[in-house]
Amino acid sequence: MTEVQIGFAGLAILLVLLGIRIPIGLALIGVSYCGIWALVGWNVAWGAIGIIPYQFSANWVLSSVPMFLLLGFVSYHAQLTKGLFDAAKVWLSGLPGGLAISAVLGSSAFAAVCGSSVACSAAMGRIAVPEMMRARYHPELATGTVAVAGTIGALIPPSILMILYGVIARQPVPQLFLGGLAVGILSAIGYITVIWIRVKLDSALAPRVVRHVPLSEKMTALADTWPILLVMIGIFAGLFGGVFTATEAGAVGAFLACVVGLAKRTLTWRRFKAAAIECLLTTSALIIIGVGASLFTRFLAISGVGGVISDAVLGVSDNQMIIMLMIVAVYLVLGCFLEPIGAMLLTLPIVLPIVSEGGHSLIWFGVLLTKLLEIGMITPPIGMNVFVIKGVVGNLVSLTAIFRGVMWFLAMDLFLVLIMVLFPQLTLAVPQYFLN
Amino acid sequence: KDLRYATGFAPNSTGAKAQEASAAYAKEISKGDLDIRVYPQSLLSFTEMSGGVRDNIADMGMVLFPYFPAEFPNSTMVSEMTMLFSQHDTGDRGGLAWTGALIEYITLNCPACIDEMTAQNQVFTSSSSTEYMMMCMKKVETAADMRGVRIRAPGAHWTRWANSVGATSVSVPQNEIFEGLSQGILDCSLSGAAELLDLSLVDAVKYIIRDVPGGGFGGTGLMNVNLDVWTSLTPEQRTELLRVGAHGSAYGSWNYRVNNLAALEAAEKKGIEIVAPAQDFLKATRDFTNADLKSIAKTYAEKYGLKDTDQAVQKMSELFEKWVGLVASIDSAEAYQELLWNEAYSKINVETYGM
Amino acid sequence: MSGLGRFISRLIDLFTNLGGIFIIVMMIHITVDVILRYFFHSAVEGTIEIVSNYYMIIIGFLSLCFTEEKNRNISVELVTDMMPKWLQRHLEGFSYLFALVIFGFLAVRTFIEAGKKQAVGAFVTQGTSDVIIWPAYYIIPLGCVLVLIVVAYKLACYVTGSESGLNEKLEDADPSAEYGVPQ
Ligand code: NA
Ligand code: NA
Numbered sequence: 001m002t003e004v005q006i007g008f009a010g011l012a013i014l015l016v017l018l019g020i021r022i023p024i025g026l027a028l029i030g031v032s033y034c035g036i037w038a039l040v041g042w043n044v045a046w047g048a049i050g051i052i053p054y055q056f057s058a059n060w061v062l063s064s065v066p067m068f069l070l071l072g073f074v075s076y077h078a079q080l081t082k083g084l085f086d087a088a089k090v091w092l093s094g095l096p097g098g099l100a101i102s103a104v105l106g107s108s109a110f111a112a113v114c115g116s117s118v119a120c121s122a123a124m125g126r127i128a129v130p131e132m133m134r135a136r137y138h139p140e141l142a143t144g145t146v147a148v149a150g151t152i153g154a155l156i157p158p159s160i161l162m163i164l165y166g167v168i169a170r171q172p173v174p175q176l177f178l179g180g181l182a183v184g185i186l187s188a189i190g191y192i193t194v195i196w197i198r199v200k201l202d203s204a205l206a207p208r209v210v211r212h213v214p215l216s217e218k219m220t221a222l223a224d225t226w227p228i229l230l231v232m233i234g235i236f237a238g239l240f241g242g243v244f245t246a247t248e249a250g251a252v253g254a255f256l257a258c259v260v261g262l263a264k265r266t267l268t269w270r271r272f273k274a275a276a277i278e279c280l281l282t283t284s285a286l287i288i289i290g291v292g293a294s295l296f297t298r299f300l301a302i303s304g305v306g307g308v309i310s311d312a313v314l315g316v317s318d319n320q321m322i323i324m325l326m327i328v329a330v331y332l333v334l335g336c337f338l339e340p341i342g343a344m345l346l347t348l349p350i351v352l353p354i355v356s357e358g359g360h361s362l363i364w365f366g367v368l369l370t371k372l373l374e375i376g377m378i379t380p381p382i383g384m385n386v387f388v389i390k391g392v393v394g395n396l397v398s399l400t401a402i403f404r405g406v407m408w409f410l411a412m413d414l415f416l417v418l419i420m421v422l423f424p425q426l427t428l429a430v431p432q433y434f435l436n
Numbered sequence: 437k438d439l440r441y442a443t444g445f446a447p448n449s450t451g452a453k454a455q456e457a458s459a460a461y462a463k464e465i466s467k468g469d470l471d472i473r474v475y476p477q478s479l480l481s482f483t484e485m486s487g488g489v490r491d492n493i494a495d496m497g498m499v500l501f502p503y504f505p506a507e508f509p510n511s512t513m514v515s516e517m518t519m520l521f522s523q524h525d526t527g528d529r530g531g532l533a534w535t536g537a538l539i540e541y542i543t544l545n546c547p548a549c550i551d552e553m554t555a556q557n558q559v560f561t562s563s564s565s566t567e568y569m570m571m572c573m574k575k576v577e578t579a580a581d582m583r584g585v586r587i588r589a590p591g592a593h594w595t596r597w598a599n600s601v602g603a604t605s606v607s608v609p610q611n612e613i614f615e616g617l618s619q620g621i622l623d624c625s626l627s628g629a630a631e632l633l634d635l636s637l638v639d640a641v642k643y644i645i646r647d648v649p650g651g652g653f654g655g656t657g658l659m660n661v662n663l664d665v666w667t668s669l670t671p672e673q674r675t676e677l678l679r680v681g682a683h684g685s686a687y688g689s690w691n692y693r694v695n696n697l698a699a700l701e702a703a704e705k706k707g708i709e710i711v712a713p714a715q716d717f718l719k720a721t722r723d724f725t726n727a728d729l730k731s732i733a734k735t736y737a738e739k740y741g742l743k744d745t746d747q748a749v750q751k752m753s754e755l756f757e758k759w760v761g762l763v764a765s766i767d768s769a770e771a772y773q774e775l776l777w778n779e780a781y782s783k784i785n786v787e788t789y790g791m
Numbered sequence: 792m793s794g795l796g797r798f799i800s801r802l803i804d805l806f807t808n809l810g811g812i813f814i815i816v817m818m819i820h821i822t823v824d825v826i827l828r829y830f831f832h833s834a835v836e837g838t839i840e841i842v843s844n845y846y847m848i849i850i851g852f853l854s855l856c857f858t859e860e861k862n863r864n865i866s867v868e869l870v871t872d873m874m875p876k877w878l879q880r881h882l883e884g885f886s887y888l889f890a891l892v893i894f895g896f897l898a899v900r901t902f903i904e905a906g907k908k909q910a911v912g913a914f915v916t917q918g919t920s921d922v923i924i925w926p927a928y929y930i931i932p933l934g935c936v937l938v939l940i941v942v943a944y945k946l947a948c949y950v951t952g953s954e955s956g957l958n959e960k961l962e963d964a965d966p967s968a969e970y971g972v973p974q
Binding site: 040041043044046047048050051052055058060061158163164166168169170171172173174239240241242243244245246247297298301302348352 | 440446447448449475478479480481483484487488490491492493608609612614615616618619620621633634636639
């Protein structure tokens, strides 16, 4: 077998293992081990599993993930978010799927303080999903909405993915951020539209609270949102006031949430312990998958599979539009299996020259790429955001159901990607406006 | 012979591109025998590099010694001496002189360095270096201006210097330098000029301070080769690999110099002010460096139990001075590679080196 | 066998509480560092290295056994959901075997790696401080061994067909904190 054949065989075996319900992290580790063994020898595989688990986990930037998770869990258990959703209920209950819509709006607001989509879906998932379930929303709608809305976290700045792209493609990060802001907002509008249409078509998905709310009650409800607003304002002010970095924001935010919870007397030791334990559960589960994905990326890098897929697709035509759509297709396929950073590192060396020689803006492509990789976060079989929501809901909703809930939004995402490819100006308008 | 070369640099960065060029050079001089495949970031990160080369995940890799001070104490010690740059007014040639001096030091003058590489199952073959500069959000001209400044100082020697002038050393990971500066967590960052473009620092920074504190990243094993792989090669192949090492060292350091100058030009076009430090600031820094060289030798002897550290610091200082003279008139990467070969590489015995 | 199961559950609780404590410590450590830097222009030296090398490793690996006990490992049910119950049960047994092999490999290999790091006395330097990191390398094999205990026990229960006695439910934080379970 050639190296590339071994790579494809590894992919196939991975699918089989996932199919028979081997935990994802373990399947990735097992396939990578055997794959590297087959490609370059036992000693290399043996070396890799000794080095990568530690080095993947002992990562400062990654440390923001448990802290943002803790922020979300504490906010939820200390009932800081209760006011937000009561207010949302009161203000948006007139709309079809009002709670789901406010989950999207909440994610968009939270995205402004959160660099990764996993952390964003984790925090909002803990806050919004139980509220929707309690309001008897259909579980697929409730979980799908939050899994998808989490992807806004990597589009609206700050964004870890865009920073990495900026470094690799040598593009100015602030411009990428501004482009991401535009696409993030468009995505949010798109998701709200999907919710609107779905609930219009089938009102049983999201039972409506039909009652007239006097303005005074609406204002009272708004006033009750102060706990979480205080935390959010604290995070914003600290980030933009030069007090802490985006990585540190998780810890400080969690600390703020604790302080507010204590002041409100809603944070008991028992509740804090529950928050910390859920944070542990989710972090452990994510880290073992991260270690697996990290190993799998090395396996694919050695096998050269990423290059072969790209080459094959790009060899089809010399029409720029077709090449671009092919690149989109490649990333949609890769996104099904790979974690975004790995996918980016594997493919950019091949894809970047093609994009720039085609006369495309690398800022535009960076934003498009982030959007594509974020779509990968919600597509089966490996969709990290969906896994995070699964972690939040435990055994209440099956993974399959969450993926089903995501499908509707996926259609909207694909439509948005098409618009981005057809009208690059849409993405570039915001950076260009601020540049002049 | 197929060889996997891993670097922690991102694809398309100055560092990764130089290594691609060396891979092409390897193919050329070996007439296709040495087929080096470069993996930028996709195979091993910098923190995984030493273990990865040791266990042959990559056949060769870019090992940064200060990341592994326990594994490479002798090499890490000399890497703390780069503030010598400002001692000799090396300007934009400090990296060139350091690269030559370090290669000559480790391969021919420091058996302890070679032993510590062997213990990690690898062989040192090349290096590269570049000048670091202070990039600031506020104007720093005198030593007094440094008081209370929050600075990212990526090395123990710079941290000691920062403390000596009353600045606060702040730890921020490399990929957060940009937001650290633009959001005001950092007042200054000590970075290579190429990072103005590589990390887009050019969009944040307002002032670049020349010559103070001076120095560069001094502990790069540009292409450390797995010892088993090295042993399995024929002496001819090893010689070819050393030539590739000389090429990588020369082009790496030279390209950094060229890119630094281009980045500084771009910075000036963007309206970033290049600040020349006041004489007293420069003098205070030089006095600090003199004292620090002695304390480096002392610290490594006492804290880490190294032997003959005074002689080691002395030897490296002499070599550096010699190389400052050697690189002063170098006008191309080719000529620099030739110089590295004649002064250092040609004296390595490939029958026994590193084994 | 359920007595053994209850014992294992208590052992896991011990390490989970330890992990929980480190989450608090991590939050406070980073916050204090930020406050010192902003208001007092000083810092807790080594924060980044301690957070990355100790807290992250402890949080990630020490409570892996807890994730295993509560069946919170993330897997794809897509295909198995459509299979008959008896087949699902055997596949579950196979997944325990699979986990046993993987975590066995990881435990041995990361233990060897920890030994190498201890032999050189691995540390990292942040600022002017040295942070000793080799002890952190032992946390990974310890975490793997704890998972192995849980997995081996579950496999034994599957083979013998006995009740596990493990506490697989997540304790309710607070009866009044509504989890949003539709009745
Ligand atoms: Na964000
Ligand atoms: Na996916």
